Amino acid sequence: MLSRLRARVYFTVAAAAALLVGAAWLILGPISHSLHHDAAQLVSYGVVVGAFAILLGVVVSEALIRSLEAPVRDLQRVVTALAAGDQSARIRNVEDDELGELSRTVDRMATQIGARLDAMSAEEAQLRTILDSMVEAVFVTDPEGRIILTNAALQRLAGARVEGRTAVEAIRSPELHDAVALALRGVESSVQIETRMATESRVLAAHISPLPQGSGVVTVLHDVTDLKLADTVRRDFVANASHELRTPLTAIRGFAETLAGGVQDPVLVSRFVGRILEHSVRMQRLVDDLMQLSRAEAPDETFVVEPIDLSTAVARALRSVEAAAAKKRIKLQTDQAIAGVRVLADERALDHVLINLADNGVKYTPEEGSVTVRLRAAEDGWVYIEVADTGGGIAAPHLSRIFERFYRVDPGRSRDVGGTGLGLAIVKHLTQRMGGEVSVESSLGVGTVFRVKLRVARAES
């Protein structure tokens, strides 16, 4: 703008000078002969004065232009900075003229834009925080079905950035694909999908809603894998428990019905009553174990963890399996290192753990074998109580599952020896309630070692 102004001023000054010189020439030319050479000198003076006037004009107009140039450049700088996103740019010197008024207006505008942008970015940051703190995975698509917005949970679920992809490219599910297509046509829906995500299969409850004016789709995915697993475990548990109870119950009923039908033979009567007794003992044992397990899992069941003398507890446990061991001529051994050691445990729970493990050892060890309880140091402040048998061992694929409720390595044999399928699950839960943990190691044909890790009671405690 200023360069144009400068050009115009210079052009005006030059034109004025040319007009002046031309006029002087036209007026003075014809009379110069009659005025002799004094007049010619006058013309020269006139030219010099004219030239001086032009020079003065240029200097004055340049100074004027320069005085305009500074505020205009300042204005230009601020507007350029604002356009580039720098909301802090403001005009430095404001005069009290039209340009000054313009500058003040620009400043006001900059302040307003800045405030609105701040509000918008605060709102966006708030939305981002809300989205990212959601447990559910969320994505929003454009009208074409391409993902334009996601949250942290979705990134975690997908294991990769999915912006720019379609829903089915991100989550390979035909049901979700159909539901998103439906929502793009304005229909809201919910589906449960099971699909392989980043590393593993997940079960997701998805809710897909259309955005207003057909501008896309918003999908909320709730990961219900663990819930579904818990539900499966619960259902399996109920099914297993009912099955385990039904078997002896059916037998009892069968024998009772036969007796009710009027069996006279005293030998048969006594045999049937014996069977009924045997099966009711089995049912009793199962119900006891179920209650024991439920107590071990109940959060309001109190466990008093206090220093317990280990050798007394081990002696008690081994005494309870003495008779069964003697029948199979199994040697029960205790490590000398146990003497004098006190562990932090709940006395009843520790008794249950040790009796269960010793009982298992005796059950699955062939005649003439041995069951040994020994102590091994763990990291500082902890010990391992090991119950080792010389049984047939457990094959590797079963090892990770034997602490599950009703899991049996050999279902037939387990029932034969009177197992309920709950013993090890009880051991695991009780140990955990005492702050410890239980593990197992086994080699086929050599034997199995169950290892209960508990905290040692310090001398002063």
Added chain:
Amino acid sequence: MMNTHTSQQYYTELRSLKDRLLAMGGRCEAHIRQALQALEHQDAMLANEVTGTDHQINADELAIDDLAVRILALRQPVGKDLRFLLTALKVVTDLERIGDEAVNIAERAEELSSEPHLPETWRALPEMANAAAAMLHDALDAFVEEDAEKAQSVLEKDDEVDEFYGQVMRKSLEYMAQHSARVKAAMGVVSCAKYIERIADHSTNIAEMVVYMVRGEDVRHRGKK
């Protein structure tokens, strides 16, 4: 030269084709998973469900074929788009076969559901099926991302699944020698292993087609035999 509207429509059609293929792939993965669950839990009802829903995969195949042929006929694409359409036509065939293999597994699962318990040899199957399903998933990932290297890595995993098959076969032979009464059940397990191995082969085919689509290079029948 297509005008903007037509070209927009053309890209929408190509994208829709890709999405349908992926959805079909997802369905195949789900069927493999369900068939294996049916086998593991000896759940005849779930097995029936897999068999009964195979028609969806067949319908997917017809719809995708139809769309691909229509795009070919109407748009007459060249270069990369042409390779994409040819790939889609081949991938859809492999996916349909994978669906059939899942049905085969489900049928064996249904037969095995009446057995008192599964022969021990079945224990390798879930891991083997997982490896094969992962190959399918990765091959389709490579297809989405147009990533030839990822597709190449799928080709390498085929040996792993073949190795699994060899193991199941050996163990099953030993098992059958020891348990002559359970030969039929053990054969069911061997068949399932074979179906899974074929799923891995079809996934390999898909990966090879992805390499062709991205690089325009045919890598089929290389390094074999």
